[in-house]
Structure formats: structure tokens, C-alpha cells
Amino acid sequence: MRLIFFFILLIASLTGCNQGTIEIPAGVRPITQPELSKLDPEAQGKIKFACTSLIQIQSGTQELPELRKLAAQYGQAGMLLHAYGIIDQSTICYQNAILLDPNESLRWHYLLAHTLREANQMSEAIEHFNEAEKTYTKLGNQQPALLQAIYYYLGDTHLSLQQLDQAESAFRKALEVDESAIAHWGIGKVKLANSPADAIAPFQSALKLAPGTRTVHYSLMMAYNKLGNRRQAQFHQQEFHKVGFELFLSDPILDSVEDLKTTTAALRSRGDTALFTYGDFPTAIRHYTSALEKSPKDTSLHLNLGLAKLRMNRLEEASEHFHDTLDINPMSSRALTNLGLIAAARNDLAQALSLLQNAVAAEPSNHEIRQQLARFLVSDGQSAEAIQHLQKIIERSPANQPALTMLIFCLLANDQFAESQVHLDTALAIFPSDQELAFYGVFGFATAKEESHRDITRAKQLFTQLDRPQRTVAEGFLFAGQGLFEEAVKTESQLDESENLQRYEKQQLPVLMHYSEF
Numbered sequence: 029m030r031l032i033f034f035f036i037l038l039i040a041s042l043t044g045c046n047q048g049t050i051e052i053p054a055g056v057r058p059i060t061q062p063e064l065s066k067l068d069p070e071a072q073g074k075i076k077f078a079c080t081s082l083i084q085i086q087s088g089t090q091e092l093p094e095l096r097k098l099a100a101q102y103g104q105a106g107m108l109l110h111a112y113g114i115i116d117q118s119t120i121c122y123q124n125a126i127l128l129d130p131n132e133s134l135r136w137h138y139l140l141a142h143t144l145r146e147a148n149q150m151s152e153a154i155e156h157f158n159e160a161e162k163t164y165t166k167l168g169n170q171q172p173a174l175l176q177a178i179y180y181y182l183g184d185t186h187l188s189l190q191q192l193d194q195a196e197s198a199f200r201k202a203l204e205v206d207e208s209a210i211a212h213w214g215i216g217k218v219k220l221a222n223s224p225a226d227a228i229a230p231f232q233s234a235l236k237l238a239p240g241t242r243t244v245h246y247s248l249m250m251a252y253n254k255l256g257n258r259r260q261a262q263f264h265q266q267e268f269h270k271v272g273f274e275l276f277l278s279d280p281i282l283d284s285v286e287d288l289k290t291t292t293a294a295l296r297s298r299g300d301t302a303l304f305t306y307g308d309f310p311t312a313i314r315h316y317t318s319a320l321e322k323s324p325k326d327t328s329l330h331l332n333l334g335l336a337k338l339r340m341n342r343l344e345e346a347s348e349h350f351h352d353t354l355d356i357n358p359m360s361s362r363a364l365t366n367l368g369l370i371a372a373a374r375n376d377l378a379q380a381l382s383l384l385q386n387a388v389a390a391e392p393s394n395h396e397i398r399q400q401l402a403r404f405l406v407s408d409g410q411s412a413e414a415i416q417h418l419q420k421i422i423e424r425s426p427a428n429q430p431a432l433t434m435l436i437f438c439l440l441a442n443d444q445f446a447e448s449q450v451h452l453d454t455a456l457a458i459f460p461s462d463q464e465l466a467f468y469g470v471f472g473f474a475t476a477k478e479e480s481h482r483d484i485t486r487a488k489q490l491f492t493q494l495d496r497p498q499r500t501v502a503e504g505f506l507f508a509g510q511g512l513f514e515e516a517v518k519t520e521s522q523l524d525e526s527e528n529l530q531r532y533e534k535q536q537l538p539v540l541m542h543y544s545e546f
Contacts, residue, residue: 051092052085052086052092052098053095053127053128055127056124056127056128057120057123057124058083058086059079059082059083059086059105059117059120059121059124060079060083060117061076061079061080061083062075062079062109062114062117064076067112068291068293070290070291071112071289071291074108074288075108075109075112075114078101078104078105078108078109079105079109079117081101082101082102082105082121085098085101095128095129096128096129096132098128099124099125099126099127099128099129099132099136100125100129102121102122102124102125102128103121103122103125103135103136103139105118105121106118106119106120106121106122106125106136106139107139107284107285107288108288109121110139110142110143110285111285111286111288111289112289115143115146115147116147118139118143119140119143119144119147122136122137122139122140122143123140126140133159133163134160134163134164134167134169135281137156137157137159137160137163138156138157138160138174138177138178138281139281139282139285140156141153141154141155141156141157141160141181141185142181142282144156145181145185150185150188150189151189153185154182154185154186154189157178157181157182157185158182160178161175161178161179161182164178171280172205172206173206173278173279173280174279174280174281175205176202176205176206176208176211176277176278177277177278177279177280177281177282179198179199179201179202179205179211180198180199180202180210180211180214180277182198183195183196183197183198183199183202183214183218184214186198187214187217187218190221192218192221192222195214195217195218196215196218198214199211199214199215199218200215202214203215207237208237208277209233209234209235209237209238209241209244209275210234210275210276210277212230212231212233212234212237213230213231213234213243213244213247213275215230216228216229216230216231216234216247216251217247220247220250220251220254224250224251224252224254224255225251225255227247227251228248228251228252231244231247231248231251232248234275235248238273238275238276240267240270240272240273241272241273241274241275242267242268242270242272242273242274243274243275244275245264245265245267245268245272246264246268248260248264249261249262249264249265249268252264258461259461259493262461263461263463266459266461266462273305273306273307274305274306276306276307276308286298290318291322292319292322292323292326292329295315295316295318295319295322296315296316296319296326296328296329296332298311298315299311299312299313299314299315299316299319299329299332299333299336300312300332302315303332303335303336303339307339309336309337309339309340310340312332312333312336313333313336313337313340316329316332316333316336317333320333325356327353327356327357327360327363330349330350330352330353330356330363331349331350331353331360331362331363331366333349334346334347334348334349334350334352334353334363334366335366337349338366338369338370343370343373343374346366346370347367347370350363350364350366350367350370351363351367359390360390361387361388361390361391361394361397362387362397364383364384364386364387364390365383365384365387365397365400367383368380368381368382368383368384368387368400368404369400371383372404372407377404377407377408380404381401381404381405381408384397384400384401384404385401387401388401388417393424395421395424395425395428395431398417398418398420398421399417399418399421399430399431399434401414401417402414402417402418402431402434402438403434405417406434406437406438406441411438411441411442412442414434414438415435415438415439415442415444418431418434418435418438419435421435422435422451426454427458429455429458429459429462432451432454432455433455433462433464433465433468435451436448436451436452436455436465436468436472437468437540437542437543439451440468440471440472440540441540443477445472445476445477445478445481446476446481448468448472449472449473449476449481449483452465452468452469452472452473456469456490461493463493463494463495463498463543464543466490466491466493466494467490467494467498467501467502467543468540468543469486469487469490470487470490470491470494470502470505470506471502471505471538471540473486473487473490474487474505474506474508474509474510475505475508475509475537475538476509477537482509484506484509484510487505487506487509488506491503491506497523498543500519500520500522500523501520501523501527501528501541503519504516504519504520504528504532504538505538507519508528508532508537508538509537513532513533513535516528516532516538517529517532517533520532527539527541
């Protein structure tokens with residue numbers, strides 16, 4: 029009897045164990061150890077650890093955790109692989125995480141959509157962006173930055189497939205979450221495909237929210253080109269080529285993927301992207317600070333951290349970082365230049381000039397630094413010295429527009445009209461639609477001290493290119509150059525502030541003001 033009872037207990041216990049066994053569901057795909065030889069040792073160690081654990085679970089040599097924990101483990105491994113560009117394996121990990129724990133799959137749907145975009149599987153990416161939106165709503169999530177990112181990338185993916193109605197719908201939903209420049213830009217891109225005239229308004233709205241953004245200027249250039257408006261197209265082309273930033277989209281989940289890369293090189297790269305591409309100075313400061321903890325003697329990190337703080341007008345802190353740079357490398361021309369900018373901001377022009385002169389001596393071939401010295405010399409009334417530096421730049425780089433434009437201004441301010449006209453001919457041939465050059469051209473050709481150097485016809489041609497208020501000022505130049513001082517007085521009287529009204533009343537030729545004063 030006891031023997032029979034023992035077997036009954038044994039059978040019952042075995043049955044109970046089988047009922048409690050956790051099995052990997054059908055459809056979960058195995059991952060493999062990826063090729064890592066091109067990655068840094070720190071990255072290799074992280075990825076090997078994450079993948080080895082999952083491979084052991086898959087092979088049965090490691091205990092199987094609860095499915096929700098296994099889902100999280102696949103998801104975290106997917107993020108790590110994603111961060112280092114191992115897209116095929118990260119895609120499998122995200123798919124497994126969704127299958128194992130569909131109720132907590134918002135992050136994995138969203139990241140899977142991004143890996144599918146990178147693999148050019150756009151239709152599949154759209155499915156998972158839509159699933160991410162549904163899961164966001166179902167969970168009652170309260171991350172508007174994430175929701176806007178979902179809608180923006182959904183719209184952008186539809187746009188890549190020329191699904192214009194769906195793209196516009198998604199971009200408008202992004203706009204409902206937050207009136208951001210990038211959402212307006214998305215709508216403009218949709219309109220640009222078939223109706224460039226309708227693209228102007230959303231592009232202008234984007235530019236209003238993010239002034240000077242290179243991305244939007246490029247899109248406006250394309251729109252005006254399609255409309256045949258060459259003047260506006262050339263204006264936005266010029267603005268595009270000036271220093272500016274790309275449109276920025278806050279994305280907490282993609283940021284968390286990038287945060288998994290913690291080497292000095294990765295942190296530097298993220299800091300550089302934030303600083304120079306997007307103008308996201310707080311993020312740049314965070315990454316450079318973390319990188320300096322690993323590499324405290326890296327001059328470029330000190331320099332760029334100082335630059336990020338300088339852009340935020342944190343002058344004292346920025347100055348400390350530039351001095352740290354000089355402690356390591358006393359000949360750092362960039363550190364000297366930035367300290368010069370800080371001195372100028374404090375109205376210490378003498379110190380600024382001294383620092384910039386040292387910077388030019390440290391790196392004489394750097395045109396940008398030499399040009400900054402020329403600006404300070406002009407501010408100090410030393411136009412002749414500024415001209416010498418600008419001529420050195422033009423000798424090496426004849427089409428350097430900023431240097432050429434400043435040289436022309438300095439020559440005109442220094443009454444060197446004949447020489448300025450030579451450079452005006454060159455500059456206007458290269459940059460025929462530039463407003464600043466046209467403005468200086470009207471002055472240079474209309475008001476030369478010697479009448480034999482005046483070319484009123486040429487000045488009138490350039491005058492037609494100008495917009496107000498420059499046009500009003502330049503009209504005074506034209507009248508004065510022809511001796512029509514009463515007309516010049518009438519024109520100049522239209523301005524709220526006048527530099528030349530009293531001179532015209534005394535029948536004197538005008539003085540030139542810098543274009544930036546407008």
C-alpha cells in the first residue's frame with residue numbers, strides 16, 4: 029500500500045513540474061554572436077556578454093527566466109546591437125521582445141520600426157510605427173516628445189513611399205502634439221512634391237520657429253526653384269551655405285539607444301553632433317563632460333566644452349575650459365580665438381586684439397581666425413591693418429565670400445574706391461545676387477570721391493536688386509553721386525535713423541555704414 033502511495037505522489041509531482049515549465053514560444057528566433065572585430069574592446073565586451081547569455085538560454089545551457097524578463101533581455105540586447113549598427117541581429121531581438129511580452133512592447137515596436145527603416149523595409153516600418161502609436165494610447169503614456177517622434181517618423185516613412193496623403197496626416201498629428209518646426213517642415217515636404225506654391229507657407233512657419241535652419245533654407249530654395257523665382261531661390265541657397273544648424277527632433281527612446289555607447293570616441297561624436305549639427309548645447313555639454321571624465325587631457329574636449337558654454341553665454345565657465353586647453357597646448361589657436369571673443373564681449377577690445385594676434389601667429393593659414401582679427405581691427409578703427417589681413421586671405425582663397433565682402437567694405441570705408449571696384453567686379457561675378465555686395469556696389473560705383481571713378485549706370489543696376497530698408501539708403505547714394513542732394517535729403521528723411529541726412533543737407537557725399545546695421 030505504501031509503495032502504491034509513493035508512486036501516486038511521484039506521478040503527481042512530475043505532472044505538477046510539467047505544468048509549471050516555462051517554454052520559449054513558437055516564433056522566437058535565435059540570435060548569433062555577431063562579428064565584432066571592428067569595434068572597440070569596450071563595445072565588444074558589452075555585446076559578447078549580452079549575446080552569450082541569450083545564446084545559452086536558447087541552447088538550454090542557462091535557466092530560462094520568466095517570459096517578460098526574457099523579453100526585456102532581448103530588448104536590451106537589441107538596443108546595444110542597434111547602438112553599434114548591427115541592424116540584422118537587433119531587428120531579431122526587437123521582434124522577439126514583442127512576441128514575448130506584447131503588453132510592454134511600445135519601445136520595441138518603435139525601435140524595430142527604425143531598424144526596418146535602416147534596412148529600407150519601409151512598409152514593415154510603417155506597421156510598427158502604427159503599432160507603437162496604438163500601444164502608446166493603450167498604455168496611457170504621457171511622453172509627448174515620444175508621440176511626436178512616432179508621428180514624425182511615420183510621416184517621413186510614408187513620404188519615402190510617395191504616400192502623400194498618409195504622410196501629411198501623420199505630420200499634422202505631430203503638429204497637434206506640439207507646434208514644432210520639424211512638423212511644419214514635414215508638411216512642406218509633402219506639398220513640395222506636387223504643389224510647390226503650397227509648400228512655401230509651412231516652410232516659412234518652420235523657419236519662424238527655427239530661424240537660420242539650413243535644412244529649411246534648402247527646402248525653400250527647392251520650392252522657389254520649382255516656381256521659377258530665381259531671386260528667392262538664390263537667397264535661400266546663400267543662407268543654406270552660411271553656418272547654421274539642422275532641424276532637431278527630441279527623441280527619448282533613440283537617445284537611450286545612443287546612451288549605451290560610452291567610450292570617449294562615442295561621447296565626443298555625440299557631443300560634436302549636438303554642438304555643430306543641431307545646436308543642442310546642453311546635450312553637447314553633457315557628453316563632453318562625460319568624455320572628459322575618461323580623457324581629462326584631451327584638448328579638443330576642453331575646447332568644445334568651452335565652445336558649447338560660450339554659445340550659452342556662460343562666459344566665466346567657457347573661459348576656464350579655454351584656459352584648460354592652453355595649459356595642455358599653449359599654442360591652441362582656437363582657444364586663443366575664443367578667449368578673444370570673450371574679451372570682446374566684455375568690451376576689452378585691446379585684450380581681444382592681443383589674443384587674436386597670438387592666434388594668427390599660432391596658425392597663420394587659418395582664414396577664419398585671421399578674418400576674426402580683421403573684424404576686431406575694423407571695430408578698433410584700424411581699417412588699413414584689417415585690409416592687409418584680408419588681402420592675405422584673398423591671395424590664397426580668391427572666392428572666399430565673407431573675406432571678400434569684408435575687404436570691399438574696408439576699402440570703401442578707407443576711400444580706396446578704385447581698388448574696391450576691382451574686387452566688386454570679381455565678387456559680383458561670383459555672387460551676383462548677394463544683397464550685401466549689391467549694397468556696397470551702389471555706394472562704390474555711385475559715390476567715388478573722383479567723378480571719373482563713378483559708374484552711375486552700374487550703380488543703378490545693382491540698386492534694383494535691393495530690398496528695403498537698404499534700398500532707401502542706397503537711393504540716397506545714387507542721388508548724392510549725381511549731385512542731386514535735395515532728392516537725397518528727401519529719401520534719407522524717410523528713415524527712422526539717418527547716418528547721412530546732415531551730410532546731404534551740406535551737399536556732402538555719404539559715409540558707408542556696415543550692412544549688418546540693418
